[in-house]
Structures are given as structure tokens and as C-alpha cells.
Amino acid sequence: MDAPISRDAAAARVVAVTKLRVPELRDxxxxxxxxxxxxxxxxxxxxxxxxxxxxxxxxTVVLQWRAATEAEHPxxxxxxxxxxxxxxxxxxxVIEALGTVHEGFGASAxxxxxxxxxxxxxxxxxxxxxxxxxxxxxxxxxxxxxxxLEGADDVHASLAALLDGLPPSLHVAVTxxxxxxxxxxxxxxxxxLDELRAGDLQFGAQDAAALLxxxxxxxxxxGQVARLQARTEGWAAGLHLAGISLGRRGADFETFMEALxxxxxxxxxxLAAEVLEGQPPDVRDFLLRTSILDRxxxxxxxxxxxxxxxxxxxxxxxxxxxLIEPLxxxxxxxxxxxxxxxxxxxxxxxxxxxxxxxxxxxxxxAWHSDFGEPGEAVRHALAGxxxxxxxxxxxxxxxxxxxxxxxxxxxxxLNQLPPAELARQPRLWLARxxxxxxxxxxxxxxxxxxEAHGTVPPAVQSWGALLSALHAFKRGDLAAxxxxxxxxxxxxxxxxxxxxxxxxxRGLLAYWEGRAFAAAAHFGRAxxxxxxxxxxxxxxxxxxxxxxxxxxxxxxxxxRARRAAFDALGDDxxxxxxxxxxxxxxxxxxxxxxxxxxxEAAVPVLERAIALSARxxxxxxxxxxxxxxxxxxxxxxxxxxxxxxxxxxxxILVACPDPGALGPRLAAVERDVIGPAGGDDDGSPVRGxxxxxxxxxxxxxxxxxxxxxxxxELFISIxxxxxxxxxxxxxxRAGSREQAVGRAxxxxxxxxxxxxxxxxxx
Numbered sequence: 001m002d003a004p005i006s007r008d009a010a011a012a013r014v015v016a017v018t019k020l021r022v023p024e025l026r027d028x029x030x031x032x033x034x035x036x037x038x039x040x041x042x043x044x045x046x047x048x049x050x051x052x053x054x055x056x057x058x059x060t061v062v063l064q065w066r067a068a069t070e071a072e073h074p075x076x077x078x079x080x081x082x083x084x085x086x087x088x089x090x091x092x093x094v095i096e097a098l099g100t101v102h103e104g105f106g107a108s109a110x111x112x113x114x115x116x117x118x119x120x121x122x123x124x125x126x127x128x129x130x131x132x133x134x135x136x137x138x139x140x141x142x143x144x145x146x147x148x149l150e151g152a153d154d155v156h157a158s159l160a161a162l163l164d165g166l167p168p169s170l171h172v173a174v175t176x177x178x179x180x181x182x183x184x185x186x187x188x189x190x191x192x193l194d195e196l197r198a199g200d201l202q203f204g205a206q207d208a209a210a211l212l213x214x215x216x217x218x219x220x221x222x223g224q225v226a227r228l229q230a231r232t233e234g235w236a237a238g239l240h241l242a243g244i245s246l247g248r249r250g251a252d253f254e255t256f257m258e259a260l261x262x263x264x265x266x267x268x269x270x271l272a273a274e275v276l277e278g279q280p281p282d283v284r285d286f287l288l289r290t291s292i293l294d295r296x297x298x299x300x301x302x303x304x305x306x307x308x309x310x311x312x313x314x315x316x317x318x319x320x321x322x323l324i325e326p327l328x329x330x331x332x333x334x335x336x337x338x339x340x341x342x343x344x345x346x347x348x349x350x351x352x353x354x355x356x357x358x359x360x361x362x363x364x365x366a367w368h369s370d371f372g373e374p375g376e377a378v379r380h381a382l383a384g385x386x387x388x389x390x391x392x393x394x395x396x397x398x399x400x401x402x403x404x405x406x407x408x409x410x411x412x413x414l415n416q417l418p419p420a421e422l423a424r425q426p427r428l429w430l431a432r433x434x435x436x437x438x439x440x441x442x443x444x445x446x447x448x449x450x451e452a453h454g455t456v457p458p459a460v461q462s463w464g465a466l467l468s469a470l471h472a473f474k475r476g477d478l479a480a481x482x483x484x485x486x487x488x489x490x491x492x493x494x495x496x497x498x499x500x501x502x503x504x505x506r507g508l509l510a511y512w513e514g515r516a517f518a519a520a521a522h523f524g525r526a527x528x529x530x531x532x533x534x535x536x537x538x539x540x541x542x543x544x545x546x547x548x549x550x551x552x553x554x555x556x557x558x559x560r561a562r563r564a565a566f567d568a569l570g571d572d573x574x575x576x577x578x579x580x581x582x583x584x585x586x587x588x589x590x591x592x593x594x595x596x597x598x599x600e601a602a603v604p605v606l607e608r609a610i611a612l613s614a615r616x617x618x619x620x621x622x623x624x625x626x627x628x629x630x631x632x633x634x635x636x637x638x639x640x641x642x643x644x645x646x647x648x649x650x651x652i653l654v655a656c657p658d659p660g661a662l663g664p665r666l667a668a669v670e671r672d673v674i675g676p677a678g679g680d681d682d683g684s685p686v687r688g689x690x691x692x693x694x695x696x697x698x699x700x701x702x703x704x705x706x707x708x709x710x711x712x713e714l715f716i717s718i719x720x721x722x723x724x725x726x727x728x729x730x731x732x733r734a735g736s737r738e739q740a741v742g743r744a745x746x747x748x749x750x751x752x753x754x755x756x757x758x759x760x761x762x
Contacts, residue, residue: 018295018333020097022077024326025063030203030210032061035196039065040140040173045194046166047187048140048173049180052198055237055268055337058175059144061196065173066140073138073171074101079327080145081294083375085152086409087117089401091124094141098128102135114575116405116438118615120158123578125165133167140171147177152408156181163187202234211236215321216243224253231260232267237323237337241271244321248278272343275322286313287322288351291344292360292383294376295327296334303367304360358384369393378413391421391428398431407439426460433467437474438616445471462491462498469505473512476619476656481509496533500526504538507545512620514661516549523549540569540576544584551592559592580621583612587625594632594738596704602632619656623649627662627669634673635702635738637745642673672739690731690749697724699750702741 039048039062050058066075078097084090091113095106109131112123132139149155160182163172174180187193203211205222208229212218220228232238246256259274260267276284289305290296298311314334317324323337336344349357361384368377369389374397381390394413401410414422414432422428429448436445449468469484488502507522523542530538543566550559566585570577586609593602609625630645649666653659690698693716700710711721725737732747734740744750 018327018335019079019081019093020077020100021328022066022075023059023063023079024329024331025060025067026325029060029064030207030214032057032064032207035061035200036065036068038196038200039194040069040171042191042194043168044191046163046171046192047182047184048171048194049184050173050175050196050201051177051179052196052201053177053235055235055240056198056201057236058196058201060236061201062142062144062173062175066142073140075140075142076101077142078144080143080148082148083373083409083412085149085155085412086406087120087152087154087158088113088405088407089409090149090152090155091120091128091158092404094143095128098132098139098141101139105135106131108574111574112578114405115578115580115615117154117407118580119578120154121161122611122614125158125161128162129165129167129170132170135169138169138171140173142173142175144175146174146180150178153181154408201236203229203236203239204234205229208234208239211239212243212246215240216247218243218246220246220253227257231257235267237340238267238271240321240323241268241275241340245271245274245278269343272340273347275340276344276347279320279322283313283317283320283322287317287344288348289360291336291341291348292357292364292380294335296324296336297332299371300364300367304363306363360384362386365389375409375413378416382416387418387421391417391425394431395425395427398427398435402431402434402438407435410435411439426463429460430463433463437467437471458491458493462488462493465491466498466502466505470501473505473508473620474618476653477658478509478512478660479658481505485509496529497535497538500529500533500535500538503529504541507542508618511545511549512660512662516552520546520549536569536573537576537579537581540566540579541581541584543569544581544588547588548584548591551588551595554595556592556596559588563589578612578615580612580614580616583609583615583617583621583625586612587628590625590632591628594628594635597702597737597741598704599632599636599702599738603629603636606632619652620659620662623652623656623659623662623666626652627666630669630673631738634669634742635745637742639673639742639746646670646673668735672735672742690728691724693720694724694728694731695749697721698728698740698744701725701728701737701744702750 039050048062050061052058076097077100078093080090084093092110095110095113098105106128109124109127112119112127115123143159159172163183166172174182184193188195205226209220209222209225212220212225228239228242232242242256246253259270276287279287286301286305286307290301290310293300293304296310296314298314301310301313302308311332314324315331318326318331318334323340324334325337327333327335352360361380365377365380365384365386368374368380374393378390378393381387381393394410394417398410398413410431414428414435417428422432433445433448436448449464449471465484465487469481469488472478472480472484485502485505488505492499492502503522503526507519507526510516510519510522523545527539527542527546530536530542543562547559547562547566550556550562563585566582570582576582586605590602590606590609593599593605606625606629610622610629613622613625626645626649630642630649633639633642633645646666646669650670653663653666656662696714697710700713703710705713707721707725708718711718714721725740728740728744729735732740732743734743741750
């Protein structure tokens with residue numbers, strides 16, 4: 001007996017065969033050589049766009065293009081459906097698709113993708129572009145049925161970013177029922193677009209005759225072909241359905257055409273109904289009962305119909321040319337043409353009755369809950385009148401998808417559930433809250449947090465209070481965070497994850513209020529709890545803050561040790577380095593470099609901290625690296641760059657109801673960069689001339705030398721160095737070494753590019 005397939009393995013297999021494998025090209029198809037010649041022919045082309053209504057033959061043309069040119073370049077295939085509207089899921093599938101033709105492609109991009117949608121434009125897509133640039137020859141990425149992602153603005157915006165930076169070694173081909181919101185006009189104007197529209201896809205009389213003859217053994221007179229072609233407007237699916245019907249009717253062409261002659265005739269519905277009515281009762285029954293399925297396999301069909309011949313039935317339908325096509329070379333998974341499937345599903349409810357259709361949906365839900373995608377199981381459970389099952393499925397699977405960053409997908413599942421089910425299960429309440437917060441839907445999160453004060457289960461109350469405090473911190477309101485945190489100690493449920501988050505929130509409040517000792521204790525406990533619970537991300541967050549506090553205190557060795565521990569976690573899980581929590585460790589490193597006088601080296605580190613903080617950090621955590629970078633730019637003599645950082649920091653700060661100690665810190669840095677607003681300033685930043693000894697010490701301040709090492713370099717005592725430094729700070733109106741260096745550069749007392757490291761005496 002074969003070993004049982006795990007649920008996860010089965011789901012992955014369904015995705016692989018139905019979304020990432022190139023569909024089979026039927027032998028009886030009519031070659032469209034004129035259309036193929038128009039696809040991907042220009043070396044400058046970045047996008048091939050094939051648009052037309054359902055049944056126009058879009059996918060078939062691209063398949064024929066692939067068959068004609070795959071010896072020249074590989075094709076990566078991705079068939080899209082509505083669940084791929086989630087931008088993280090979409091790009092994960094794109095990476096997987098490219099990996100089917102280039103083994104190992106996109107490993108670093110996949111790691112960055114785990115940081116969530118905020119990492120897309122600055123980390124994921126650039127890595128895909130850079131890796132694609134190194135591919136040999138030219139690879140075509142096919143996105144089939146892009147219209148399924150209508151309304152997914154973030155998907156289209158990120159796809160546009162890929163097209164803007166696309167290297168010649170990668171080409172994108174899109175099929176869609178309408179023109180997608182991509183930079184199509186710009187690409188067209190630049191000669192970077194190959195395009196086939198509905199009119200191009202229409203079959204002429206000659207091709208229509210060939211299709212009827214080769215596919216269905218129907219030979220018509222030239223005039224008859226012309227009449228049929230004109231009535232169907234060369235529509236591929238219409239000709240296909242007509243071929244099935246005429247093949248059954250024999251020579252009864254005139255009767256067939258009379259039915260299509262009325263000016264109000266619904267040609268698609270008539271043709272599909274005609275085909276269905278012409279099938280034997282057992283075939284018709286099978287088609288109706290499986291019409292609820294988006295993808296079909298023998299075992300799945302058996303589960304829905306209650307029979308045991310699903311695989312044989314699917315093969316028989318393919319032989320009959322009944323608009324069904326295999327999705328893999330093993331012919332295990334199939335799909336019915338969308339147009340025919342829509343008619344079948346409408347007909348099923350009328351022919352079988354609502355109760356029977358409900359039963360079929362329930363059977364499909366049960367099968368998918370064990371062996372398929374949870375999204376399919378949820379859809380069928382709801383259609384089958386089982387909201388409790390749908391809610392249970394979402395509760396079981398949301399965390400896995402959430403942790404992958406598929407926030408839109410989780411939100412879509414939750415939006416389908418009835419309010420009563422959402423209120424009944426605490427896990428779903430948490431799913432809604434976490435998803436709203438991570439998607440930046442703060443008002444939605446606030447409204448839901450208000451529910452936690454009502455009649456909700458204790459587990460919801462404990463998480464509600466804690467996440468209310470975390471939410472307040474995220475928006476820069478330390479007073480509100482304290483208020484939210486007040487009842488938390490009494491609500492401790494013993495959940496290690498809850499306890500880790502609670503210690504993190506306590507540490508965050510203490511740090512940003514300037515209570516370093518308390519912050520260190522809380523983050524120490526948070527790190528220990530996270531390590532015991534296997535929560536590497538929580539452990540990394542705590543280590544970042546502990547490293548930052550060590551850097552604040554000037555304890556360079558301790559800061560380096562804590563950063564080394566953070567880096568070790570990143571070595572085990574590279575996604576940690578792409579998450580917003582890594583911004584704190586980067587800030588610690590940047591601050592350490594700045595305190596040591598290594599200003600040039602500090603710049604990219606702090607810029608990285610800023611970029612990482614934009615992926616989900618709190619407002620205060622976004623301000624801090626900008627302030628640090630402003631100080632560094634000031635020390636480098638780059639006043640305009642410093643002002644730019646300060647302006648960004650101020651814009652964020654004004655939205656913070658209670659920013660704690662960061663408000664005065666920003667004001668102090670602004671005074672340093674811009675200058676005092678009044679007082680005894682006479683317009684000159686120097687109060688008295690610097691002595692020769694002070695100038696000698698000043699020349700070494702941009703270096704990483706300590707005060708003792710400066711004394712060794714100049715052969716003077718440490719006390720003399722300290723006296724010179726105090727005098728320098730007073731005369732330059734500086735409050736720190738960095739400020740003194742910046743003002744001295746502005747005055748030309750030291751070179752603006754000076755950051756040399758003087759030789760040290762042994």
C-alpha cells in the first residue's frame with residue numbers, strides 16, 4: 001500500500017499541477033502562425049499582452065507560441081485564480097513558476113517576501129530583477145488569466161515595477177479578458193509591447209473551416225462556413241461549440257443556423273445548452289454534478305458524485321471535445337472551459353435542485369479540507385450552508401498564511417464568514433485584529449479593539465488589552481499604551497506567545513520613555529520567553545533593543561555581542577534580516593559606528609534601518625534612525641541631507657499623540673542642525689578663536705580615536721584632551737563630538753571629507 005499523502009503535501013501538489021505546469025496543447029488545434037509571429041518578436045519587447053473575451057483562444061495562442069519557440073527560450077507558466085489577489089501569494093507563485101525552469105531561482109527574493117508586502121518594492125522585486133538579469137538567453141513568464149486579479153491594485157502596481165526594471169533576459173506574457181492596469185501606453189509608445197486583441201484572435205473563414213474539420217469531422221461548404229463565421233464573429237469557443245453540435249446533428253446545418261438567426265439570440269448560452277442537451281444522460285449528469293468544481297480530478301469527482309469512475313469520465317469528456325482540458329502531463333487534474341462551466345453550474349441548480357447542489361458542495365468541502373487548498377474548502381463549506389465548518393477551517397489555517405505575509409488572502413477568508421461565526425471563535429477575532437493591524441487598517445483595528453471591552457471570552461479580553469497597548473505604541477501614543485497595558489497583568493493566560501508580546505510592549509514603553517534599566521529587564525525576559533517558545537522573530541526583536549541600549553551606554557563590546565546573537569538568528573532564518581524588527585539592530589549598529597566617528601560607514605547602515613522600519617515598525621521606531629542619520633549627516637558637513645532627515649522625522653512625529661522622550665530629542669537635533677531660534681547668538685557659531693592645541697585635537701575628532709588615544713597621538717595627557725574638548729564644544733556651541741565636527745566642517749576648520757583614522761601609538 002502506498003504511504004498516505006499528508007495534507008500539506010497534497011495541497012502543494014494541487015498548486016503545482018494546476019497552476020505552475022503548462023497546460024497540454026491539443027493535437028486537433030488549428031495553427032495560428034500569423035498570430036504567433038507577432039508575439040515576442042522584438043528584442044526590445046518587455047510585455048506580450050493577449051486580451052479578449054472568454055473563449056477567444058487567448059491561452060491557446062500563447063501555448064502555440066510556446067510550442068513553436070520553446071527550443072529557443074524556456075516558458076515559466078502561472079495560471080491565476082481569485083486567491084492570487086493576495087500580493088504576497090502572487091509573488092511567491094511567480095518565484096515558484098520561474099523556479100520550474102531555472103532551479104533555485106529567487107531564493108533570496110523568497111526570503112525577503114516573508115517580511116510581508118511592505119518589502120516588495122525595495123527588496124523582493126529588485127532581487128527578482130537582479131537574478132533574472134543573470135539568466136542565460138531569454139525566459140518568458142506567462143501570467144494566464146490576469147483578469148482574475150481585478151481590483152488587486154497592489155499586485156498590478158508591483159507588476160508594473162517589475163516591468164519598469166525588466167532585463168532583456170526576462171519577458172512577461174499576459175492573457176486577460178481586459179487590458180490590465182499596467183503601463184501599457186508607455187510600453188506601446190516605446191516599442192516594448194507585443195499585443196493581440198479580440199479582433200486579432202477572431203477566426204477567419206479558412207481557419208474556421210479547418211477547426212470544424214480537424215476537431216469535429218464537420219465539413220461545410222464555403223458559403224456555410226462564411227455564414228457561421230459571421231454569426232459567431234470568429235469566436236473560437238463559439239466555433240468549438242458549433243462543431244460539437246453540428247457533429248451530432250450531421251448535415252442539419254440550416255436548422256442549426258435558424259436557431260442562431262434571431263437578433264436577440266444569446267449565442268453562448270444557446271450553443272452551450274445545445275451541447276449539453278445532446279449528451280447521453282450519464283454524461284450530462286456527471287457534467288452537472290461536477291460543475292461546482294473549479295479544478296477536477298478523478299478522486300475529487302468521485303467524492304462529489306458518489307461514483308467511482310471520475311478518472312475515466314474525465315478522459316471520455318476529453319475525447320468528446322467537451323471543452324475540458326488537462327492541466328498536467330499525467331492527466332490527473334483538469335479544468336472545464338469557464339464559459340461552459342458557468343452554464344453547467346446554472347443548469348445544475350435547475351436540474352438537480354438546491355438540496356442536491358448543497359450536498360455536492362458539502363462533499364467537496366470535506367474532500368478539500370483533507371486534501372486540497374483550505375480556500376477551496378472554505379468556499380464550498382459556505383456554499384453548502386456550513387458556516388461553522390468554514391469558520392473552523394479559517395481558524396485552523398489563518399496563522400500559516402498570515403505568517404507567510406498573505407494578509408489579503410486571510411482578510412478575504414474572514415470577510416466571507418458570517419458575523420455570528422466571527423464572534424463565536426476567539427481565534428477568528430484575533431485573526432481579524434492581527435490582519436487589520438498588519439495591513440495598516442488602524443481605524444478598523446481600533447473599532448475591533450473596542451469590542452474587547454464587551455462580552456467576549458477571557459482569551460479575547462487578554463489579547464484585546466495587550467494588542468490595544470501595542471496598537472497605541474505603534475501609533476506613537478505612549479500614554480494610551482500605558483492605559484491599555486494596565487489590566488494586562490491580571491489577564492495573563494499562561495500562553496508563552498502572549499507573555500512574550502507583553503514583555504516586549506513593557507520594554508518598548510520603558511525604552512522610549514528613557515527608562516533604560518527597566519527596558520533592559522523587560523527585553524531580557526522577552527528574549528528568554530521567545531527562545532523557550534521557539535519564537536525567533538520575538539527573540540531577534542529583543543536582541544535588537546538590547547544591542548541598541550548597549551550602544552546608547554557606550555558599551556561597544558556588549559553591543560557587538562548582542563548584535564552577533566541577532567546575526568546568528570538571521571543565519572538560521574534569513575527572513576529575520578528582512579523583517580521590520582531588524583531595523584532596531586541596524587539602528588544599534590549605525591549608532592555604534594557614529595559614536596566611533598565612522599560616519600561614512602554609518603550612512604548605509606542607518607539608511608537600511610529606515611527602509612526596514614517602513615515594513616511595519618512603530619512610528620517612534622521610524623523616527624529614531626532618521627534622527628541618527630541627521631546627526632551623522634551634520635557631522636559629515638551635509639546640512640541639506642540632515643535637514644531632509646529631520647523633515648521626514650517631523651512629519652512622522654506630528655502624528656504621534658505622545659512620543660515620550662523622542663519629542664525633545666528631535667527638537668535638540670533640529671537646534672543643532674538649524675541653529676537656535678533666539679538668545680545671545682550673534683550670527684557667528686564660534687565664541688572666541690580656537691587655540692593651536694584645540695585645533696590639533698579638533699583635527700582628530702572625526703577619527704575613531706578615543707580621547708585617550710588622541711592624547712597618545714598628540715603626546716598630551718588625557719586631562720588636557722578633555723579640557724581642549726570642553727573648550728571646543730563651548731566655542732562651537734556643540735553638545736557632542738558629532739556636533740562639534742559638523743560645525744567645524746561648516747566653518748572650514750577641518751576638511752568636509754575628513755574621516756581619517758590616525759595611526760595609533762603602541
